[in-house]
Amino acid sequence: MLVLCITEAQQRLRRDDLSTSPQLFTPMSPYDVDLPIQTTEDVLFGSQFNQPKELPTDFSSVDLSFLPDITQDNKEQNLFEDGHEMQKELDGSTSNEDSSILTDESSLAYPDASQATEASGVCPPLTPMAPMTPVTPASESSGIVPQLQNIVSTVNLACKLDLKNIALRARNAEYNPKRFAAVIMRIREPRTTALIFSSGKMVCTGAKSEEQSRLAARKYARVVQKLGFPAKFLDFKIQNMVGSCDVRFPIRLEGLVLTHQQFSSYEPELFPGLIYRMVKPRIVLLIFVSGKVVLTGAKERSEIYEAFESIYPILKGFKKAS
Amino acid sequence: MGTICSLLYAKQELFASVYLSLQKELGLSVPALSLADLVKTHLNSFRLFQHTADVPAPFVENKEKVVARTMQIVELASETWLVTGRHPIPIVTAAAFLSWQSLQPAARLACTLARFCKLAGVDLPPPAHLRLKELLEILLRMASQLAWLRVFNMDKKTVVKHIGDLLQHRIFLLKNAFCPEDEEEQRAAALGEASPGSPGAAGGAAQGEGCLSGGKRRPLLPPCLINPRKRLRTAAPSASDSAVTGEEPISDSEIEQYLRGPEEIRAFRKAQAWL
Secondary structure, three states: OHHHHHHHHHHHHOOOOOOOOOOOOOOOOOOOOOOOOOHHHHHHHHHHHHHHHHHHHOOOOOOOOOOOOOOOOOHHHHHHHHHHHHHHHOOOOOOOOOOHHHHHHHOOOOOOOOOOOOOOOOOOOOOOOOOOOOOOEEEEEEOOOOEEEEEEEEOOOOOOOOOOHHHHEOOOOOEEOOOOOOEEEEEOOOEEEEEEEOOOOEHHHHHHHHHHHHHHHHHEEEEEEEEEEEOOEEEEEEEEEEEEEEEEOOOHHHHHHHOOOOEEEOOOOOOOOEEEEEEEEEEEEEEOOOEEEEEEEEOOOOHHHHHHHHHHHHOOOOOOOO | OOHHHHHHOOHHHEEEEEEEEHHHHHHOOOOOOHHHHHHHHHHOOOOOOOOOOOOOOOOOOHHHHHHHHHHHHHHHHHOOOOOOOOOOHHHHHHHHHHHHHHHHHHHOOOOHHHHHHHHHHOOOOOHHHHHHHHHHHHHHHOOOOHHHHHHOOOOOHHHHHHHHHHHHHHHHHHHHHEOOOOHHHHHHHHHOOOOOOHHHHHHHHHHHHHHHHHOOOOOOOHHHHHHOOOOOOOOOOOOHHOOOOOOOOOHHHHHHEEEEEHHHHHHHHHHHHHH
16 A cells, blocks of 8 residues: 555646656565555545645634644554654655645655545544635545546647558557548557548547556557658647446435435436536535445546545435434 | 327327427426325226126226225335336236235136236236236245244245235235345445455455345345346546546548548448449
């Protein structure tokens, strides 16, 4: 789990053009790695590192008095020490302003993993640094992390392409100009599909993470390059991210559409799920009676996590209603 | 919506998408579906409330009675998760059939749902059979909790005779026939957390008994959770997946596997010429 956190943190840092630091693995006290709520820490880091620009301005307004003193258990002390060691690594690559927050957050980022969702004494409310959604006092994080299922990205190869030529000389391409004006190309690793247009623009779909999408797009560009075109790799941009998760209890959609009418659309004759258009962040959620939730429309991973943390207390409110 | 589409000769998907986008663009707030109104309007089109040539005498029924009982059955369906996420009309049709049958079971038990719809001059929607089956299952479980019915071996035909009683005591019967929805989850969690050995087994057994007292009980959950269709769960991203940075070097051999060799191109060209 710590491995996951550190590697995630490293990726975020690299993307923000900060210097990378060597990975340091400090084995934590044994955790049950099979528990589904393993990556709560991932979310904490994700939400922090994705908003570095906002951090400096909002510290004054953030009330950190809820953070307890870490003194009691031996276990907690171990966690604290480990947190500090990791902290030293991160300090090298982030600004000092963040460090105090990081200490507190990182020491609290490793609550006893076996306590799933209910608040332990050490489990902090999951609030991003700049709370954009109302913070419910003493609210627990849901402990559920949405899994990314699909990433759609675009990139500009910046050269005109002869699609017939590409379809002839590439094994993994299909081209049916009567049906669609682009070549459909697929690669096996990462398992993705690309639409390549004659203008040189390309759409890449099917990846399960931002990094995989970027790698896949680069591979497609390389294929086009090897076919003899002067392909570049300009303006790579993630256009849409889709995530899904399961809240593990059935939901009264008829009740939800009544209480959240401005955001919800529930027409059982048209579609079995409720379409919830969240305003902040701007995400569309498909909520089903089984408790499965699909989140889409995000440009950043943190938007998906934030949207789910906002909807979870609302959905919990419909758990017992009958 | 089905009625409007048939009157306009419109395609349902087209109508649906136009309706939804209008709703979104104009910011319309449309009142939520009212099952009570739907029951009343749908039953208006049933032709079983008057004596006509093709409807046998024992099949004619008082409209108010049918409407009232259908309403109760639809409410029961709503409470037991049979309505959420489903098309409402097949539920109303199945409920109307059950309520009509139960008002004079002796004469009407032999009549099938298909025949009932034909006589009533109403379309039989395909999901109605499944909704009927689900309703009967709920009613059978409730019947198992009714003291004076426990002596009988109820099946889906005989339970219709007692729908009146079951509806009258439905609140009590629902509570007894089904365990609370999260009890199964608690039971699973307890079994999971209990240490292996006798303490765990005893704890699990005690919990299990709570759910199973007084005969078979199942949690009150939507059918999609009771009979989950086996789905391949894509594994959570492994550590190696997370290590992808997007900037890894790409080997030439990996890219070349996707390119055709010159002989292959010639062969492909020839094949294309034939097609």
